[in-house]
Amino acid sequence: xxxxxxxxxxxxxxxxxxxTATNILCNAACLYDxxxxxxxxxxxxxxxxxxxxSDLYIDDKPIQIASFIYKPNxxxxxxxxxxxxxxDITEGIxxxxxxxxxxxxxxxxxHESFKDIYVLxxxxxxxxxxxxxxxNIPMLGAFAKTGIVKLSSIEQTIIDNFKQEPNNANIExxxxxxxxxxxx
Amino acid sequence: xxxxxHVLDGNSAAAEVIKLARVKVIAAYPITPISPTxxxxxxxxxxxxMNARFIRVESEHTAISYIIxxxxxxxxxxxxxxxxxxxxxxxxxxxxxxxxxxxxxxxxNRALVSPxxxxxxxxDSMAERDSGWIQFYAENVQEVVDLMIMAYNIAENSSVLxxxxxxxxxxxxxxxxQLVFLPEQKEVDAFLQEYKPKNLxxxxxxxxxxxxxxxxxxxxxxxxxxxxxxxxxxxxIPQVQKKYFDQFERKYGLFEEYRTEDAKIIxxxxxxxxxxxxxxxxxxxxxxxxxxxxxxxxxRPFPYLELTEKLNNIQTIGVIDRSAGLGAQLGSLxxxxxxxxxxxxxxxxxxxxxxxxxxxxxxxxxNIFNDLKTSNIEPSKKWIDTSPNACKIRRIEVEK
Numbered sequence: 001x002x003x004x005x006x007x008x009x010x011x012x013x014x015x016x017x018x019x020t021a022t023n024i025l026c027n028a029a030c031l032y033d034x035x036x037x038x039x040x041x042x043x044x045x046x047x048x049x050x051x052x053x054s055d056l057y058i059d060d061k062p063i064q065i066a067s068f069i070y071k072p073n074x075x076x077x078x079x080x081x082x083x084x085x086x087x088d089i090t091e092g093i094x095x096x097x098x099x100x101x102x103x104x105x106x107x108x109x110x111h112e113s114f115k116d117i118y119v120l121x122x123x124x125x126x127x128x129x130x131x132x133x134x135x136n137i138p139m140l141g142a143f144a145k146t147g148i149v150k151l152s153s154i155e156q157t158i159i160d161n162f163k164q165e166p167n168n169a170n171i172e173x174x175x176x177x178x179x180x181x182x183x184x
Numbered sequence: 185x186x187x188x189x190h191v192l193d194g195n196s197a198a199a200e201v202i203k204l205a206r207v208k209v210i211a212a213y214p215i216t217p218i219s220p221t222x223x224x225x226x227x228x229x230x231x232x233x234m235n236a237r238f239i240r241v242e243s244e245h246t247a248i249s250y251i252i253x254x255x256x257x258x259x260x261x262x263x264x265x266x267x268x269x270x271x272x273x274x275x276x277x278x279x280x281x282x283x284x285x286x287x288x289x290x291x292x293n294r295a296l297v298s299p300x301x302x303x304x305x306x307x308d309s310m311a312e313r314d315s316g317w318i319q320f321y322a323e324n325v326q327e328v329v330d331l332m333i334m335a336y337n338i339a340e341n342s343s344v345l346x347x348x349x350x351x352x353x354x355x356x357x358x359x360x361x362q363l364v365f366l367p368e369q370k371e372v373d374a375f376l377q378e379y380k381p382k383n384l385x386x387x388x389x390x391x392x393x394x395x396x397x398x399x400x401x402x403x404x405x406x407x408x409x410x411x412x413x414x415x416x417x418x419x420x421i422p423q424v425q426k427k428y429f430d431q432f433e434r435k436y437g438l439f440e441e442y443r444t445e446d447a448k449i450i451x452x453x454x455x456x457x458x459x460x461x462x463x464x465x466x467x468x469x470x471x472x473x474x475x476x477x478x479x480x481x482x483x484r485p486f487p488y489l490e491l492t493e494k495l496n497n498i499q500t501i502g503v504i505d506r507s508a509g510l511g512a513q514l515g516s517l518x519x520x521x522x523x524x525x526x527x528x529x530x531x532x533x534x535x536x537x538x539x540x541x542x543x544x545x546x547x548x549x550x551n552i553f554n555d556l557k558t559s560n561i562e563p564s565k566k567w568i569d570t571s572p573n574a575c576k577i578r579r580i581e582v583e584k
Contacts, residue, residue: 023361027191030363037191039361043217043302062363064463066324066356066456067545 006058006148007069011089012078015048017136021078022054024140024157025149029058031160032153038063051079051087058148075114076100076143078122078135083109090114100142102135107184117184118145120177129173137170141177151178190366194328194357197364198264198290198350199224201332203234204372205288206379208259211239211250215269216302217354218292222264244269248276248289255285256386256394260336260379262287266354267294267308274312280347281316281410283395284383286339287347288332289317292358293455293506295540303541304354306454307507310516312349316410318417319484321454322352325362330434331481333372337424342382343416353456355541367432375431414485421482438487440479443469444494447476449556452521453504454480457537457544461504464549475553480517492524500531502556505565506538513564531561535568542569 008025012018019041026037040055055069071092080103082089089099090113099114101107102122110117120142122135137158144151151174158170192200198221202210210229212222228234237254241247247263254261265273270291280287295301296308309319320335322328328350335348352358367375384394398406418438425436442462444450451461458479468475478494480486495501503522505515514522518534525532535552538544548569555568571577 026361030191031189036363037361038363039193039359040356041359043355043359064459065546066353066360066459067543070545070547 004060005063006056006074007072008056008058008074008076008148009069009072009089010054010056010076010078011082011087012052012136013048013082013085014050014052015134016052016078017134018052018054018078021076021136021140022056024154024161025058025143026056027161028149028153028157032156033150035060036062040066040068042068051082051085073097074100074146074148076139078102078139080104080123098146100139100146102139102142111184118142118181119184120181122177125173125177125180129169138173138177141174142181144178145181145183151175188366188368190364191361192325192329192364192366193220193359193361194292194322194325194352195220195359196224197325197328197366198332198352199228200366201329202262202290203228204333204367204369205260205336205376206235206373207262208236209239209251209254209261210236210263211241211247211254211261212263213241213244213247213265213269215244215266217294217358218264218266218269218290220358221290221292244272245276248273248280251287252276252280252283252285253386255287256283256381256384258379258381258385260288262289264290264292266292267296270308270312271296274315277312277315277317277347279395282406284345284410284413285347286336286345288335288339289347289349290328290332291349291351292354293351294354299540301540302354304356304456305506305539305541306351306516309349309351310507310509313484313516316346317484318344318346318348318414318482320348320350320482321480322350322357323456323458323479325357325360326364326434327481328352328357329364329366330428330432330436333367333375334421334424334428334436336376337427338417338421340379340382341416341420341424344413344420345383346410346413346417351455356456365432365434371431375428418485418487421485436481438480438482438490440481441494442477442479444476444478444498446474447498448474449500449502449553450476450478450495450498451502451504451549451552451556452478452480452517454483454517455506457504457506457549460544460546461549464546464553467546468550468553473553473557483517486520488520488524491521495521495525495530498530500556501525502533502535502552504535504537504544504552506544508536508539509565515565518565527561531556533559533562534565536565537567537569544569
């Protein structure tokens with residue numbers, strides 16, 4: 001079995017940029033980290049505010065598997081209140097699964113389940129920078145703390161993807177998020 | 185030459201190749217999950233990145249009619265569709281093949297109604313399998329790129345002159361972003377010559393009746409010509425694949441064998457599920473099981489001679505169909521395979537899986553390998569991933 005196959009599951013709600021976040025990470029891994037990436041977004045009856053899941057594989061070699069992720073070794077949570085919407089992010093997790101979480105309060109409910117937890121109040125940062133709660137870019141900064149994809153690669157991908165608009169705020173929030181992320 | 189690295193989903197890859205092939209006319213009507221291909225092409229034409237006419241017609245029936253007319257003027261023309269869009273084209277796609285027009289059309293596979301579904305299965309393209317179109321099935325985004333580029337070369341070969349559907353799984357490939365090598369324009373120009381019609385075409389100097397009423401005296405002969413074209417395609421496809429390998433270093437065949445050397449149990453399938461099968465094959469091989477996968481790349485023409493030879497010594501064969509084949513003994517792919525083997529010496533089971541977007545998971549494939557190891561021969565299909573209470577789902581009791 002491939003030891004470097006990361007099975008990453010993003011949870012959030014429609015409008016938070018969940019699919020965009022996995023796309024940016026996939027580009028960063030493929031174009032700047034010399035790795036292979038594959039997204040498997042789950043499309044359905046999209047609407048703002050509904051729970052959204054997006055899956056991402058990253059590996060050192062081409063990724064054969066072509067299905068959704070059922071046993072993630074990384075879980076990324078953009079919406080801290082998703083539990084209230086009936087979504088259980090511990091579903092299918094393994095003893096070594098890690099969690100990257102957007103949280104403004106405690107993460108104790110997940111301490112038992114996950115090996116490591118990387119926590120950031122991404123909503124607060126997003127509100128400070130953009131006056132809206134779109135936590136995907138700061139959560140990419142938090143994700144970079146895991147070391148799976150380099151911060152500089154994510155930064156370069158954001159520069160590539162948002163060419164038309166002034167992009168400094170995205171880069172600043174990414175780096176501030178990286179600095180503020182705590183490992184528990 | 186490995187070409188430049190890109191990250192593309194299946195829909196963008198199809199659009200990029202249409203641009204690289206210098207297609208001059210696009211007529212399309214959007215439908216999930218292939219709409220992004222059409223949107224990207226529309227933007228490419230609008231921005232001037234692509235020198236072509238884009239016409240948003242009012243239906244898929246008109247889209248295919250429009251591009252048949254356009255291709256007859258002597259340019260590459262295309263459309264793209266899925267599911268009920270392809271079904272609505274049904275009446276006209278036979279005109280494209282009957283007029284021997286080498287149109288290349290990407291299809292993002294999606295279930296046919298009803299029940300209504302947006303998600304992947306293969307019933308839409310399987311319903312068109314005898315329509316006189318070549319059908320390729322791509323496993324991943326790289327294969328969308330490569331099979332589409334090769335498709336133009338194959339279709340336009342003067343001893344083929346058949347249209348091609350390049351099918352890829354809706355959402356699983358159409359919306360999955362993957363690392364791909366995309367050739368540059370000058371490399372594709374070197375591989376694909378400028379389009380010149382080799383048979384029927386429109387010329388105001390020399391008017392010609394096209395698709396006129398054909399009497400029984402000629403009809404069989406016209407069909408027979410198409411049959412011969414498919415036979416020729418079985419010979420031409422490997423030649424084009426060899427040429428492609430020489431230029432781009434990516435190897436293709438009519439089908440792909442994965443770890444078949446000493447295999448005792450083999451799964452045969454189409455499309456993206458082949459990736460998951462290969463992944464499970466690696467896992468099972470580590471446990472010492474001699475399992476393998478064959479992925480059919482060219483479903484039409486069907487490579488029956490080459491496959492017969494390969495399957496000769498395999499003890500146990502499982503075929504996965506991603507369409508129900510209602511009323512038939514077996515699914516569409518299984519019917520083809522069963523006719524090639526000796527059922528007295530070989531164990532054969534057909535599995536129906538992954539309908540209407542049901543995920544074909546590692547577990548599904550492991551269940552199939554376990555079932556192949558232990559079960560007896562089944563005369564009909566096995567619905568491997570269907571829930572045990574299937575017949576109670578959404579059943580309405582009518583009041584008397």
